[in-house]
Amino acid sequence: MLSNNQESTRKAEINLRLAQFEFPPMQDVLLIGKRAPIGPEAARKMSDALSPDQYEIISLEHELFEAAVVRRALLKILPPEKLFPVILEEGTRIASENTVIKIQVNATIQVNKVVDL
Amino acid sequence: MITIGDIMIKDVVTISPAASVARAAELMEKFKVGGLPVIDGDKIIGIITSRDIRRAHQNRLVADAMTRKVVTAPPETSLWEAKELIEEHGVERLLVAKDGKLLGIVTKSLIYIESGKHIDPLTGLPRSEFLRHIALKLLQEGNEISVIFIDLDNFGTIDKEIGHESGDQVLKQVAKIFKDMVIEGSDYLCRYAGDEFALITTRPLEEAKKLCFRLLRSLTNHPWPNGTRLTASAGVAGGRRGHPRPGSKCCTVHELINLASLGSTQAKKENTPVVVVGQVEIAKDTTCTS
Numbered sequence: 001m002l003s004n005n006q007e008s009t010r011k012a013e014i015n016l017r018l019a020q021f022e023f024p025p026m027q028d029v030l031l032i033g034k035r036a037p038i039g040p041e042a043a044r045k046m047s048d049a050l051s052p053d054q055y056e057i058i059s060l061e062h063e064l065f066e067a068a069v070v071r072r073a074l075l076k077i078l079p080p081e082k083l084f085p086v087i088l089e090e091g092t093r094i095a096s097e098n099t100v101i102k103i104q105v106n107a108t109i110q111v112n113k114v115v116d117l
Numbered sequence: 118m119i120t121i122g123d124i125m126i127k128d129v130v131t132i133s134p135a136a137s138v139a140r141a142a143e144l145m146e147k148f149k150v151g152g153l154p155v156i157d158g159d160k161i162i163g164i165i166t167s168r169d170i171r172r173a174h175q176n177r178l179v180a181d182a183m184t185r186k187v188v189t190a191p192p193e194t195s196l197w198e199a200k201e202l203i204e205e206h207g208v209e210r211l212l213v214a215k216d217g218k219l220l221g222i223v224t225k226s227l228i229y230i231e232s233g234k235h236i237d238p239l240t241g242l243p244r245s246e247f248l249r250h251i252a253l254k255l256l257q258e259g260n261e262i263s264v265i266f267i268d269l270d271n272f273g274t275i276d277k278e279i280g281h282e283s284g285d286q287v288l289k290q291v292a293k294i295f296k297d298m299v300i301e302g303s304d305y306l307c308r309y310a311g312d313e314f315a316l317i318t319t320r321p322l323e324e325a326k327k328l329c330f331r332l333l334r335s336l337t338n339h340p341w342p343n344g345t346r347l348t349a350s351a352g353v354a355g356g357r358r359g360h361p362r363p364g365s366k367c368c369t370v371h372e373l374i375n376l377a378s379l380g381s382t383q384a385k386k387e388n389t390p391v392v393v394v395g396q397v398e399i400a401k402d403t404t405c406t407s
Contacts, residue, residue: 037174039181041134098174 024051029083029103030069031091036100040067062088064097077107118249121199122192124231125213125221131156132165134180138173141165141182152210154219155183161212161219163187189214192221196235197250200228237308239285240292244307245315245374251305252317252356252370261357263325265316266377267295267332268385270348272312279343287341288312294335304328313381315374322355326393329353333390348390352380355396373397 026047032040040057047055047069058068058080065088074083087103095101132141132153141153145167152166163183173182188202189212199211203225211228213221235246255262269275269291276284292306295314299306309315316332318325329351336347354377356370380392 035172035174037176039173039177041180042178045135045178 024054025102026055026069027102028071028074028105029087031065031087031095031101031103032067032069033064033095033097033099033101034066035097037098038100040069043067043069058084060084060088064092064095074105074107077109078105118246119196119231119235120192121190121194121196121211121213121223121228122220124196124227125192125223126227127221129154129219129222131219132179133157134162134178134183136179137175138165138170138177138179138182139175141179142170142175145170151224152222154187154212154222155179156219159218161187161189161214161217164210164212166209187212191215195250195253196228196232197247198254199223200232203228240289240308242292242296242306242308242314245309248305248307248309248315248317248374249370252373255317255319256356256370260319261321261355262373263318263320263322263353263355264374264377265318265325265329265332265351265353266309266374266381267314267316267329267349267351268378268381269312269336270350270385275345275347279345283342287345287347290339290341291336291347294339295332298328298332298335309378313378315377322353322393322396325355326353326391329391350381350384350389351391352377352382352384352394353391354380354394357396 024047026043030043032038032043038046040059044055044057047057054072055069056072056075058070060067068084068087070080070083083105087105091101091103130144130148130150130153132144132155134155134157144153145151152164154161155163155165163180163185164187165179165183169182169184186206188206188208188210190199190202192213192215194202194213203209203211209225211223212219213223235244236242237244252262252264272284275287279287288308291314292308295306295316299316299318303320304316304318306314306316316328318328320328333349333351336349339347341347354373356373376394376397380394384390384392
C-alpha cells in the first residue's frame with residue numbers, strides 16, 4: 001500500500017544531436033527497393049526539388065531494385081553499363097526489397113601515356 | 118446494340134499520382150471500390166488497384182505503386198467487344214474514355230452480368246445481340262460472311278402436342294445438334310428468338326448453303342421423342358463489305374440478317390427447305406446496326 005506522504009516526480013531529459021544536413025541527401029546513387037517506402041517518382045520529385053537537373057532516374061530490371069537515382073556527373077565518368085554491375089552486385093549483398101540504399105562512389109581515372117621525346 | 122456507355126459507372130472516384138498509397142486505400146475502403154483511375158490534370162495515367170496497394174509500402178506515392186498499363190475503350194464499344202478486351206488483357210476494369218478524358222468505368226463483373234443477360238439460359242446460346250456484334254466484327258476484319266436463319270416448322274403445334282416442358286427439351290436438343298455441327302471460330306450460332314436459330318459464318322455463300330442443308334437434315338434424322346417429326350425452313354444470305362453495284366440496294370448488317378429471315382419465311386411459303394437470298398454488299402459506312 002502506498003504511503004500518502006510519498007512524493008512522485010516527473011522529469012524529462014532532453015538530448016540534442018546537431019549535425020549539418022547533408023545536401024543533397026542522396027549522394028551519388030540511390031538504389032530503390034521494389035517495396036521501399038519511396039518509389040522512383042518520389043525520388044524524382046525529391047531530386048528535382050533539391051538538386052534540379054543533377055540526377056537521373058534509371059529503371060532497373062532487377063530482383064530487388066526497381067530504379068536507381070544517379071548523379072549525372074557520375075555517368076559522365078562511368079557509363080551505366082560499367083557502373084551498374086558493380087553497384088548492383090554490392091547492393092544485393094546488403095539490401096532487401098524494402099530498403100533504399102545510399103551509395104557514395106569515388107571514381108578515379110588513371111591515365112598513362114607514352115609520348116615520343 | 119448495348120454499349121459500355123449504356124452500362125458504365127459514371128461517378129468514378131479518381132486519385133492524383135501525387136497522393137499516397139495510404140490515401141488510395143482509404144478512398145477504396147470508403148467508396149467500396151477495388152480500383153481508382155489515376156488522373157494527372159485531366160489525363161488518365163494509370164490505375165491503382167487493391168492488388169497494387171497490397172504490394173506497395175503505404176508511404177509510397179500513387180505514381181510509384183499504380184499499374185501503368187490501363188485498358189481504355191470509347192463509350193460506343195459494344196458489350197461483347199468490352200468482354201473481349203477484358204479477357205484479352207486480363208484486367209478487372211475497363212476505363213471508358215473519349216479523347217483521353219475519363220467518362221466512366223466498367224468492371225469485369227458488370228460486363229459479365231450484362232453479357233449474361235444476352236445468353237439464352239435454356240440452350241446456352243447467345244441471343245441475337247451477339248449475332249449483330251459478330252457480323253459487324255467479321256465484316257470490319259474484311260471477312261465475307263453468310264447468315265443462315267433457321268425457323269422450326271410448326272413448333273407451336275408441336276409445343277401444344279407434347280407440352281411446353283417437352284418442347285423446351287426439343288429446343289435444347291436442337292441447339293446441341295447445331296452446336297455439334299458448327300466449327301468454333303468460323304461459325305457463330307445463336308438462338309434468335311423462340312423457335313428461330315441463326316448462324317453467322319465466314320464460309321462462302323455456297324458452303325453456307327451446304328451447311329444449312331446438313332443442319333436441317335440432322336433435325337429431320339434425329340430420333341425425337343413421342344414420334345415427333347421436326348423440320349425447319351431456312352434462309353441464307355451472304356454479305357461482304359464493298360461498294361454496292363449500280364441498281365443494287367446497299368445493306369446494313371441488320372438488313373442482311375433480315376434478308377435471311379425473310380428467306381426462311383419464303384422457304385416456308387414455298388414448302389422448300391432452304392431459300393438462298395443471294396449476296397449483298399454492305400457499304401463500309403453503313404455497317405451500323407441501329
